[in-house]
Amino acid sequence: MSLHRKPKTQQAFLLEAMQRLDMDADQFARRLGASRRRLDDWLKRTGELGSVELDPVIWTFVRELVERAELAEVRDSTAAPLGPPELPRGRSRFSSPGRWVA
Template sequence: MSLHRKPKSQQAFLLEAMQRMEMDPDQFARRLGASRRRLDDWLKRTGEPGSIELDPVIWTFVRELVERAEMPDSAAAPLGPPEVPQGRSRFSSPGRWVA
């Protein structure tokens, strides 16, 4: 199953992502910034009491996390804002952001 197209179930998608990232449910929930209980609710079958449907943004986020985890170390750029040279501010004149 490819994570690039929506799989048959949300449960299968999340379980495959956990397996490919070699994480247990607690690690995976922390990586997503979710509680373990929320992950458990996402893992319930559709229609099961307490099941919660993933937001489309979460589908995309999980796909990108898996892709990043599978990149060779040299190809994976760090997440976060770009480096700012020492002594320089990210702001030019008052309130203007410099890229």
């Protein structure tokens, strides 16, 4: 299921978003600026007592959160690996006896 179009249920949409963002329900609710109770109401099945329909703005906000997280993940995976700087052959990391060169 793609988050770029509205999935069959808002419950599936929210659960997939939480999984992609690697957040538990409490973290996800805080990120959305909602109470945990409100998130639980959004996660109820349509027609279930106490279920609340997501506002279209929340659908968009969640999609953007996931897209930004995925973009950051791609950027991080394509970045050059961090490691010690290369030194010219034959040179030591010490500039003079006992002095470390960073």
